[in-house]
Amino acid sequence: MKKILPAILIVVAVSSCAKRPDAIAPTAFPAETYANMECSVIDSNLAAERATLTTLSRAQNDAATGDAFSVFVIGVPLASVAGGDKEGLIAVSKGKVQALESAKIRKGC
Template structure:
């Protein structure tokens, strides 16, 4: 019984850990959002969003590392419990990057 409890606790703790940035799927973002932009505006927005994604990804990697250590030492995903998980923001940012890249291709930029 004790082993079953420990196993269930470990599974629960690990399932709530912050994901690695590369494991986060992008949110669907309509390309039409950027249809009215000129090439210069698309390129500027893309550069800005790529910077945002890089910063969020760095924070998410740190949160995932913190969670791994927290689960190992304390049995709890510390970063996920303290708003360190940026999964939603990364998904949106990835979706924006994909939409901007598609818009750039459509415009021939």
């Protein structure tokens, strides 16, 4: 039992670390949401969402790096515990980017 508990704690600590942005799957977002928009509006929304995704991805990379370091040093993923994990926001942003790109293709923009 004395050997199992530390192993379980390590697995739990590592599994709760922030993921890298490229490992986060997009949330399904219907392209029809943007079907009634003009191409110029789709383009501006797409540019804004890509900028948001870039900002969130930087923060997520920082959180993942911080978690890896803090788990190594003290055994606790501090960035995730402190709210630095942006996984949900990145998934939504990726879904919006995909939906906007699909709408753009469908409209022939």
